[in-house]
Amino acid sequence: MIKLAVVGATGLVGETILEELAKRDYDLDIKLLTSAQSASQAIHFKGRELITEVLGPDSFQAIDYALFAIDGELAKVYVPQAAQAGCVVIDNSSAFRMEQSVPLVVPEVNPAVLKTHQGIIANPNCSTIQSVVPLGALRSYGLKRVIYTTYQSVSGSGRAGIEDLVRGQRGEAPQFYPVAINNNVIPQIDDFLADGYTKEEQKMIEETKKILELPDLKVTATTVRVPLQSAHSVAMVVEMEKPFDLAAVKQLLAEAPGLSLIDWPDYPTPLQAAGREDILVGRIRRDNSAPNSLHIWCVADNIRKGAAGNAVQILDELI
Numbered sequence: 001m002i003k004l005a006v007v008g009a010t011g012l013v014g015e016t017i018l019e020e021l022a023k024r025d026y027d028l029d030i031k032l033l034t035s036a037q038s039a040s041q042a043i044h045f046k047g048r049e050l051i052t053e054v055l056g057p058d059s060f061q062a063i064d065y066a067l068f069a070i071d072g073e074l075a076k077v078y079v080p081q082a083a084q085a086g087c088v089v090i091d092n093s094s095a096f097r098m099e100q101s102v103p104l105v106v107p108e109v110n111p112a113v114l115k116t117h118q119g120i121i122a123n124p125n126c127s128t129i130q131s132v133v134p135l136g137a138l139r140s141y142g143l144k145r146v147i148y149t150t151y152q153s154v155s156g157s158g159r160a161g162i163e164d165l166v167r168g169q170r171g172e173a174p175q176f177y178p179v180a181i182n183n184n185v186i187p188q189i190d191d192f193l194a195d196g197y198t199k200e201e202q203k204m205i206e207e208t209k210k211i212l213e214l215p216d217l218k219v220t221a222t223t224v225r226v227p228l229q230s231a232h233s234v235a236m237v238v239e240m241e242k243p244f245d246l247a248a249v250k251q252l253l254a255e256a257p258g259l260s261l262i263d264w265p266d267y268p269t270p271l272q273a274a275g276r277e278d279i280l281v282g283r284i285r286r287d288n289s290a291p292n293s294l295h296i297w298c299v300a301d302n303i304r305k306g307a308a309g310n311a312v313q314i315l316d317e318l319i
Helices: 012-022 072-084 111-116 126-137 159-169 199-212 246-255 302-318
Strands: 002-007 028-034 042-045 048-051 065-068 088-091 120-122 143-152 218-225 232-240 259-261 279-286 293-300
Touching: 002 012, 002 072, 012 028, 012 042, 012 302, 028 048, 065 072, 065 302, 072 088, 072 120, 088 302, 111 302, 126 143, 126 199, 126 232, 126 246, 126 259, 126 279, 126 293, 126 302, 143 199, 199 218, 246 259, 246 279, 293 302
Parallel strands: 002 028, 002 065, 065 088, 088 120, 143 218, 259 279
Antiparallel strands: 042 048, 143 232, 232 293, 279 293
């Protein structure tokens, strides 16, 4: 029996982690850990009733694996404690992603780096996850430059983002986002840095390089919040070293693990991607303004495939 802890079990990501775990045939002894205000709740899991417990420094004794779905500041406190207790941690926060000793893993792209883990494994940003899977499929052409523009749903902010969208639909002022999200788009996700980029944009840039093991890859990004409840979309311009045949590229993407190609004249939309575990790609076309360059439209459920799904896929690889 595998002894597993889910930390942040009552949040959007935590709930979806449990849904994904319920699809597996693992023999699990699960502990659900939450904040004090969410403790003592009953959660049904595969015919059993589990009671949430308060997260604390002694929560990880005799636990084999822990899936963390809490904010970065709390993760910085409890993830090392879990690892020191002998638990293998898969952490959804950004707290450890860029630490050299911590593998940053998307199983369809770089599963081999799991062998290097020292008790902590980082789950990437949800927009990065869906973007690097098609990029990984194109590595044989020699990746030279990537330009991201994202259209990210409010569920990427958790329940606070969803509640702000609903507030706006009722004509109320925002309480979470800096400006109204209803009938609007916000070209800011996370705080601004000194160079004018946001932390979200910087995450995508740096995480892409680490996952693909291409430290010199040129990457830039603009990340935008849009008034949708679920699924993120990413428009990518990919410049490659080698020339390509467009039909061959489409076939490569169609056959890549985790990807589904929806080809012209059809195209994937967030509504199609919501609730799915695969990444949808479409609008595949040559960039006529630059040599060896390609446009890709990429859509995925940021919770189901991104945060929760990728974390459980990492667990699959470990088990």
